[in-house]
Every structure is written in structure tokens, then in C-alpha cells.
Amino acid sequence: MPFDEIRGHSRQVRILKSMLASGQLPHAFLFTGIEGIGKRTVATGFVKALNCLTLPDDFCGQCLQCSKIDKQVHPDVMIVEPEKNVLKIEQMRALQQEIIYKPLEGKKKAVIIDAAEKMNAQAANCLLKTLEEPPEDTVLVLIAHSVSDMLPTVLSRCQRLHFSPLCDDDISSLLARQGMDAQQTGRLLPLAQGSLQRAIMFAGCDFVSRREKIAERLGQGAGAALKLADDLARDDEVLPMALEFLESWYRDLLVLLEGASDARLYNADLADDLAHAAAGATRDSVIEKIKKLRRLQSGAAFNPDMQLGLEAVLLY
Numbered sequence: 629m630p631f632d633e634i635r636g637h638s639r640q641v642r643i644l645k646s647m648l649a650s651g652q653l654p655h656a657f658l659f660t661g662i663e664g665i666g667k668r669t670v671a672t673g674f675v676k677a678l679n680c681l682t683l684p685d686d687f688c689g690q691c692l693q694c695s696k697i698d699k700q701v702h703p704d705v706m707i708v709e710p711e712k713n714v715l716k717i718e719q720m721r722a723l724q725q726e727i728i729y730k731p732l733e734g735k736k737k738a739v740i741i742d743a744a745e746k747m748n749a750q751a752a753n754c755l756l757k758t759l760e761e762p763p764e765d766t767v768l769v770l771i772a773h774s775v776s777d778m779l780p781t782v783l784s785r786c787q788r789l790h791f792s793p794l795c796d797d798d799i800s801s802l803l804a805r806q807g808m809d810a811q812q813t814g815r816l817l818p819l820a821q822g823s824l825q826r827a828i829m830f831a832g833c834d835f836v837s838r839r840e841k842i843a844e845r846l847g848q849g850a851g852a853a854l855k856l857a858d859d860l861a862r863d864d865e866v867l868p869m870a871l872e873f874l875e876s877w878y879r880d881l882l883v884l885l886e887g888a889s890d891a892r893l894y895n896a897d898l899a900d901d902l903a904h905a906a907a908g909a910t911r912d913s914v915i916e917k918i919k920k921l922r923r924l925q926s927g928a929a930f931n932p933d934m935q936l937g938l939e940a941v942l943l944y
């Protein structure tokens with residue numbers, strides 16, 4: 629699969645290909661953008677293109693180098709990922725040990741650091757030494773969903789490429805490649821918000837149907853609200869998605885209360901339910917619910933007060 633077959637990100641691919649063609653490669657890249665849009669696919673493609681035996685400034689996906697990178701058994705390519713949600717100093721030391729040596733088989737050594745925003749301070753300071761004095765024949769690609777927690781000194785030493793969310797056509801095409809039909813895809817697109825990973829996550833737990841049921845129960849009075857809070861608080865798999873949906877629901881109520889058109893709604897397919905809910909809501913109460921939801925979302929994992937918190941959102 630050459631660069632041309634990667635959906636979206638044509639500008640970023642063009643930049644990478646022209647760098648490959650000129651041979652003027654920075655020692656370190658930083659790919660940024662929301663989760664699930666293909667940053668790692670492009671990073672892996674780029675690392676293959678550095679080493680591909682068949683295509684110049686591109687990758688074939690078939691040759692020995694490309695297939696070893698795909699199988700993650702290439703001796704010159706390292707992929708570093710968080711362990712228990714953290715990138716630790718030991719992992720940075722291990723990669724530094726690896727890149728001391730010249731490439732064994734490939735033309736370049738390459739390191740992909742996925743979720744680089746999960747580096748703790750020690751790990752980041754350790755990596756900084758490599759970024760300050762990068763070894764020859766080595767390219768690092770850091771991938772980050774957000775840079776707000778990253779050291780400015782790390783950021784300033786990387787060539788940054790920002791990746792935008794995917795368009796609906798790209799997501800539809802990628803979901804079709806995975807065998808999803810057009811009807812299911814159409815229902816997932818509004819939830820995906822440009823992220824293939826989100827579309828797949830929502831599909832995996834049939835959240836499209838669950839969301840419609842949640843919306844129905846939102847308009848059925850206090851008893852239904854208490855039961856809904858109880859059900860959602862117990863369901864670890866669906867809870868993060870449900871919290872996000874509820875926030876988009878109340879955001880839509882605000883849009884309706886401000887008198888904007890249905891076209892501006894996230895949940896346009898639920899416009900009837902929303903109009904019904906908006907009839908009994910006030911702007912201040914909806915804003916208060918959104919604030920409460922955001923507090924719940926920030927402490928969602930293992931929050932013993934989740935049920936109480938949800939009741940406070942859904943009841944009042």
C-alpha cells in the first residue's frame with residue numbers, strides 16, 4: 629500500500645514525499661492531531677518509505693523491508709508505546725541504546741513514539757538529550773494527540789506536522805474497507821467527528837442504537853432519569869461515550885434555546901426529541917448541566933460518585 633492509498637492527509641504526505649526526494653530530512657518529526665485519524669499509518673508509511681527496496685520516496689508494502697516493518701520485526705525500526713498509560717524513562721533509555729548503532733539492514737534507523745504526550749517529565753528530559761544530539765541515520769517520529777502537556781524544549785526540536793480530522797468520505801471509504809455497509813456508516817458519521825477510531829468504537833458497542841434509547845429516556849420524567857443514571861454509571865464500556873453524548877445533547881438544547889436552526893445540531897437525527905426537551909428547559913439550567921457533565925468527564929474513571937453525579941445532571 630503506497631502513500632496514495634492512505635485516505636486523507638494528502639498535504640502532509642506531499643510534504644513527507646518531497647523531503648524524502650530531497651534527502652533533507654529533519655532528525656525528529658512531531659505528528660499532531662486528534663486520535664484515530666491515521667497519524668500512525670502515515671508515520672509507519674514514512675518509515676517504510678525510508679527503507680523500501682522497490683519504490684523511491686514511497687513504499688510498496690511488499691518488499692522484505694516493508695513487510696518486516698509491518699510485522700514489527702525490523703531490527704532498525706522501533707515502536708515505543710505507553711505502558712500502563714505512561715511513557716517511562718526506561719523506554720527512552722532502551723531506544724537510546726538501540727540508536728547508538730548503525731542500521732543493520734535498512735537505510736535508516738527509525739523510532740516511532742506513539743502517544744508522546746504520555747511521556748512523564750523524566751522520560752521527556754531523557755529524550756531531550758537525543759533530540760539535542762541526534763545520531764546520524766536515525767529519524768524519530770513522535771505522535772501526539774495533544775501537545776499541552778509536552779515540554780516546549782521537546783516541541784521546539786521537532787518538525788511539526790499537524791493532521792486534520794478525516795472528512796466523511798474518507799471515513800466512509802475506510803469503514804467500507806472493513807466491510808461496514810452504507811446504512812451503518814451513515815449513522816456513525818455524525819458521532820465519528822472525523823475520527824475512524826471513534827467510528828469503530830461506537831460501532832463496536834452498538835452505541836448508535838443505545839444513544840437513541842438514552843435520548844428517549846431523557847424525556848420520561850424523574851423515575852426514568854434515576855434509572856438511566858443507575859444504568860449508565862454501571863456500564864464502564866458505554867459510560868465515556870454516554871457522557872460525551874449527553875454533553876452534545878445539552879449543547880444542542882442550548883442551540884435550540886438560542887433559536888438557531890436544526891442544521892446546527894450535532895444530533896440532527898434526534899431533532900424531535902430535542903425540541904420536546906427544549907420546551908421544558910431554561911438556558912441557565914442547561915449550562916449548569918454541561919458544567920456538571922464536564923466535571924464528571926474529567927474524573928470519569930473509577931468515580932464512586934458517578935451515579936450521584938449523573939442523577940444531579942439528569943434530574944434537575
Ligand SMILES: [Zn+2]
Pocket residue numbers: 679680681682683687688689690691692693694695
Ligand atoms: Zn517496500
